[in-house]
Amino acid sequence: MGEIFVSVLVFFLTLLWYISLKKNKKEAIKNGTKLPPGSLGWPYIGETLQLYSQDPESFFATKQKRYGEIFKTHILGCPCVMLASPEAARFVLMTQAHLFKPTYPKSKELLIGPSALFFHQGDYHCRLRKLVQNSLSLDAIRTLVPDIDSVTASALDSWANSVLISTFHEMKKISFEVGILTIFGHLEATYKEELKNNYSILDAGYNSFPTNIPGTPYKKALSARKRLSKILGDIIHERREKRLGKKDLLGSLLNSIDDEGEVKISDAQIADNIIGVLFAAQDTTASVMTWIVKYLHDQPKLLQSVKEEQEEIKKINCENNQELNWVQTRNMPMSYKVILESLRMASIISFTFREAVADVEYKGYLIPKGWKVMPLFRNIHHSPEYFPNPHNFDPSRFEVARKPNTFMPFGSGVHACPGNELAKLEMLIMIHHLVTKFRWELVGTQNRVQHSPFPVPLQGLPARFWKIGH
Numbered sequence: 001m002g003e004i005f006v007s008v009l010v011f012f013l014t015l016l017w018y019i020s021l022k023k024n025k026k027e028a029i030k031n032g033t034k035l036p037p038g039s040l041g042w043p044y045i046g047e048t049l050q051l052y053s054q055d056p057e058s059f060f061a062t063k064q065k066r067y068g069e070i071f072k073t074h075i076l077g078c079p080c081v082m083l084a085s086p087e088a089a090r091f092v093l094m095t096q097a098h099l100f101k102p103t104y105p106k107s108k109e110l111l112i113g114p115s116a117l118f119f120h121q122g123d124y125h126c127r128l129r130k131l132v133q134n135s136l137s138l139d140a141i142r143t144l145v146p147d148i149d150s151v152t153a154s155a156l157d158s159w160a161n162s163v164l165i166s167t168f169h170e171m172k173k174i175s176f177e178v179g180i181l182t183i184f185g186h187l188e189a190t191y192k193e194e195l196k197n198n199y200s201i202l203d204a205g206y207n208s209f210p211t212n213i214p215g216t217p218y219k220k221a222l223s224a225r226k227r228l229s230k231i232l233g234d235i236i237h238e239r240r241e242k243r244l245g246k247k248d249l250l251g252s253l254l255n256s257i258d259d260e261g262e263v264k265i266s267d268a269q270i271a272d273n274i275i276g277v278l279f280a281a282q283d284t285t286a287s288v289m290t291w292i293v294k295y296l297h298d299q300p301k302l303l304q305s306v307k308e309e310q311e312e313i314k315k316i317n318c319e320n321n322q323e324l325n326w327v328q329t330r331n332m333p334m335s336y337k338v339i340l341e342s343l344r345m346a347s348i349i350s351f352t353f354r355e356a357v358a359d360v361e362y363k364g365y366l367i368p369k370g371w372k373v374m375p376l377f378r379n380i381h382h383s384p385e386y387f388p389n390p391h392n393f394d395p396s397r398f399e400v401a402r403k404p405n406t407f408m409p410f411g412s413g414v415h416a417c418p419g420n421e422l423a424k425l426e427m428l429i430m431i432h433h434l435v436t437k438f439r440w441e442l443v444g445t446q447n448r449v450q451h452s453p454f455p456v457p458l459q460g461l462p463a464r465f466w467k468i469g470h
């Protein structure tokens with residue numbers, strides 16, 4: 001019985017494979033162009049199993065070695081074209097961006113909220129982006145320095161008793177607090193607590209299997225998302241009543257009116273964008289900060305020079321009885337290069353997803369309408385052509401200007417990260433407190449990586465911290 005079932009299954013899979021080969025051949029000769037080289041694997045499953053059975057870095061690197069800088073594959077139910085050259089990334093994200101729309105699985109869109117700006121193109125995206133960008137501009141974030149400084153200092157102080165912590169987990173607390181500050185300024189403690197509790201349930205369900213079965217992480221996340229809408233609705237209502245006119249992200253979204261003086265953005269759209277920004281800000285920044293702790297630990301000489309730079313600033317601040325300030329954060333060249341090199345080495349956003357909205361021809365290859373298109377940032381950042389000895393952690397490589405489109409940790413084009421300056425500011429402040437006040441030891445297997453979904457050291461880099469001099 002079992003054998004018959006297996007034979008029938010094999011027969012059907014082979015048939016589907018044959019049909020898909022035929023279909024690809026047809027597509028391959030459309031407009032006289034051919035599909036990029038590569039394999040689409042098995043029907044439906046494609047090469048998803050290969051992707052998940054090895055780490056994504058080796059999956060993409062092996063393909064690039066075999067097929068070159070443009071190749072096709074089939075993962076997570078979608079045919080995809082992967083692009084691993086700076087010119088191709090520029091083509092998709094900048095010069096021909098209108099031919100490629102952002103694309104996310106529906107299940108994820110539902111959790112964040114369908115009106116979040118990164119799901120959109122065109123007028124709506126442009127309008128929202130201006131508002132988000134305003135609240136993340138240099139002028140806006142410089143006012144946040146004292147608050148980010150005190151959030152970071154007290155978070156780090158709480159680790160300093162040699163208790164074993166997960167660095168990533170603790171960094172997430174810092175990046176969440178900074179996200180809240182950017183969005184709401186000072187927020188009432190009860191609101192903050194409610195947002196934190198529900199957001200953490202949403203976060204836990206984000207990478208789980210999407211199902212409506214009660215009790216599953218995804219279903220719990222959907223319920224938490226509903227509660228978040230309610231809390232945000234209350235905060236929005238209270239802000240409107242009080243007419244506070246604050247300049248944070250919520251203020252900027254609430255005060256947005258069109259040429260006729262009408263309110264432009266609904267409360268539901270505001271809520272989706274608040275969750276969207278929290279989502280975009282938290283794990284990304286926390287992952288890079290975790291890698292910084294590891295890279296500095298692994299390179300004592302480098303740590304020493306970062307320390308010297310930061311001790312100098314601390315000394316001035318102690319003498320003048322003042323706290324770290326904005327101007328000082330703009331003058332930390334060594335620490336800044338460590339951040340850039342960490343962004344390159346860790347490449348926590350390994351690639352991004354777009355979908356071709358029409359048949360597109362690139363360098364004689366056809367990218368069929370509806371196919372996913374993925375510029376592979378990590379492959380570019382780890383290419384010896386643009387970064388000699390790419391696996392060496394060497395901040396000095398950022399002393400010279402990079403070739404265009406070879407360094408894109410924050411993406412590129414109309415969807416490039418509006419939070420990049422805030423993220424770097426947060427990291428500089430974290431480095432200042434870390435190296436001037438602490439020594440630390442890493443615990444366990446430090447060279448393995450987990451994808452959650454961004455690459456972070458296994459178990460979030462377990463570590464112990466001690467206050468210097470204690």
Ligand code: HEM
Nearest residue numbers: 117118280281284285288349352409410411415417419423
């Ligand atoms: C190290 C930390 C961060 C990294 C590496 C990072 C990286 C990125 C990348 C690569 C994109 C473009 C994605 C694409 O083209 O599909 C992006 C978009 C975005 N990021 Fe960040 N990000 C970071 C921190 C932040 C922070 C702190 C915020 C806000 C406070 C933020 C808000 C956003 C938003 C709103 C978008 C969508 C922009 C749009 O679609 O127009 N990010 N980020």
